Amino acid sequence: MSDASSAFDLVVIGSGPGGYVCAIKAAQLGLKVAVVEKRKTYGGTCLNVGCIPSKALLHASEMFEEANHSFAKLGIKVSPELDLPAMLAHKDTTVKQNVDGIAFLFKKNKITGIIGTGRIAAPGAVEVTAEDGSKQTLKTKSICIATGSVVAGIPGLNVAFDGKTIVSSDDAIALPKVPERLVVVGGGVIGLELGSVWQRLGAKVTVVEYLDKILGPTDAEISTQFQKILAKQGMTFHLGAKVTAVESTGSAAKVTFEPAKGGEAQTLEADVVLVATGRKPFTDGLGLDEVGVARDKAGRVEIDAHYKTNVDGIYAIGDVVKGPMLAHKAEDEGVALAEILAGQHGHVNYGVIPSVVYTSPEIASVGLTEEELKAAGTPYNTGKFSFTANGRARAMLHTDGFVKILADKATDKVLGVHIMGFGAGDMIAEAAVLMEFGGSSEDLARTCHAHPTMSEAVREAAFATFAKPIHS
Structure with a gap:
């Protein structure tokens, strides 16, 4: 030595x-x-x-x-x-x-x-x-x-990753061919991102998630609407499902799960199973x-x-x-x-750390969710604006999603911003800056935004929070 x-x-x-x-x-x-x-x-x-x-x-x-x-x-x-x-x-x-x-x-x-x-x-x-x-x-x-x-694998299960039919996210970025059937265990960020990649390339994707909603900590309204969009894109979901077995069958694999609240077990066969249950x-x-x-x-x-x-x-x-x-x-x-x-x-400042899901559309959030505000008993105002009413979104054929702003009812200080839409990961930055300086929804609404841009929807949601939106 x-x-x-x-x-x-x-x-x-x-x-x-x-x-x-x-x-x-x-x-x-x-x-x-x-x-x-x-x-x-x-x-x-x-x-x-x-x-x-x-x-x-x-x-x-x-x-x-x-x-x-x-x-x-x-x-x-x-x-x-x-x-x-x-x-x-x-x-x-x-x-x-x-x-x-x-x-x-x-x-x-x-x-x-x-x-x-x-x-x-x-x-x-x-x-x-x-x-x-x-x-x-x-x-x-x-x-x-x-x-x-x-x-992390699946809690309580000894999953035998083989890198071919039973894979982790490390393997799922390098599959040599598009699987006809892909089962994703875990409806979180990693599972939905990689599942959407292979779905767009031709795989039939089924997501099995233990919780009753995808993207667990995400604002529930965003999560619910996002699942509907993914379903329209072709994804199938089994929520509230406890996985009891993930097994290779040689050239393929199968996943067995049962309702988390009790019921009959089901088995799904797949060419590839992606286990994306966290790290x-x-x-x-x-x-x-x-x-x-x-x-x-x-x-x-x-x-x-x-x-x-x-x-x-x-x-x-x-x-x-x-x-x-x-x-x-x-x-x-x-x-x-x-x-x-x-x-x-x-x-x-751990209260202002944005998170992004890079699916299509993207989801970006910073601050508290509506559920967290309700649980804390914090009075708040909500403002929302849909991208269907945004000129740039229409021009680009990217009208899915909306912006949601949560602000303190008494002070108008912005407590949380949640965006589902094209380029949400970039748009969330202005919300983070606003919150870092303790800004209000009125501060954001009275800040001039370039036209036509997707970010105008953020401004409109701010108007909707403390007053009324202009274009809705």
């Missing part, structure tokens, strides 16, 4: 969005930083097998869908043919461009990147094991655990128990308000700690931790 020639101010274990952003910000603030990554490329799950490749496939499949069904209405005559290998190649190229970009940023910011498996040997010491088995120890003032999450923190092999780092019942690393664990000099951010498992949440925590370690006052 050899020691690194010089000590670091910070060693980050994991190079996903939380880890690489923390490293870059810390380096920009003058700290000497190293990053340890067990994959052969940087970027973590998000860039390699998660957010980035899935969005490449979502966009490509949406273009294929539009070419098949919308272009003719726009006066464009085409006869599209699916070239799946080329689509997958586009996905792979996109991934490479992004992971190469992280390597460039490490070099630019003089960050030491080390490929190998990291383990905390002691406070101030990270042991790195390379692929060939060789080891080195990095001495450091601070350690940041940013190891992210892994596929869990990844802490295996980190040496946390040996150095005494505490974790909660869910396996998450316990931290204080400054991302510090119960062990001095060891911190944690991202999917491995409490809060939503979102890349941008991890990024914000990475920036905040870097600032704290540099003697500044890093902070994350």
Whole structure:
């Protein structure tokens, strides 16, 4: 075992969005930083097998869908043919461009990147094991655990993933052919995004979800209307369904489920079963128990308000700690931790973290849902505006969905914004900025919006919240 020639101010274990952003910000603030990554490329799950490749496939499949069904209405005559290998190649190229970009940023910011498996040997010491088995120890003032999450599987079931007929999201971004029948276990973000990709490419998709609604924590009105849209697109749903078995039959697979509230079991046969029932923190092999780092019942690393664990000099951010498992949440925590370690006052406003479902249409939310406001007994006003009344949406044939704004009844302070529509993931940003500064629905409505744009629907919903919409 050899020691690194010089000590670091910070060693980050994991190079996903939380880890690489923390490293870059810390380096920009003058700290000497190293990053340890067990994959052969940087970027973590998000860039390699998660957010980035899935969005490449979502966009490509949406273009294929539009070419098949919308272009003719726009006066464009085409006869599209699916070239799946080329689509997958586009996905792979996109991934490479992004992971190469992280390597460039490490070099630019003089960050030491080390490929190998990291383990905390002691406070101030990270042991790195390379692929060939060789080891080195990095001495450091601070350690940041940013190891992210892994596929959780189905609680209570030992699912045998084979990567062909029973797959996780890692495999579902690289299926060699379009399955005729795809069963998705889990009606959350990952399942609906990847299910919609293969549905658009020709698969018959059935979603089996334990809860009585898809997208569990999403505002119920949005969830209900979204399910109807997906059903029109061809998806079939079994809600309130408890999966009791997922089995491979050789060249295919089958899923057995029963009503969560009791009843007869059903079995669905499929060419591919995608198990998308969530993710869990990844802490295996980190040496946390040996150095005494505490974790909660869910396996998450316990931290204080400054991302510090119960062990001095060891911190944690991202999917491995409490809060939503979102890349941008991890990024914000990475920036905040870097600032704290540099003697500044890093902070994350957890009440204003947007979430996006990149389906067609997209769903984006920030702040509280109507159900949460009702449960808290908070008096509120609601304003809504449909994209069917938006000129830009009509011009683009993207009229599905609406904007919904929730504001405090007494002060008009915006408490939550929920958008279902084309480009919702981009439109939610203005709501997040408004809420970050404690703005009201009237503030938003009195802000001039360019015409014609989809974002005018956000302004109209704001008018509807404190007064009346103009175009409805």
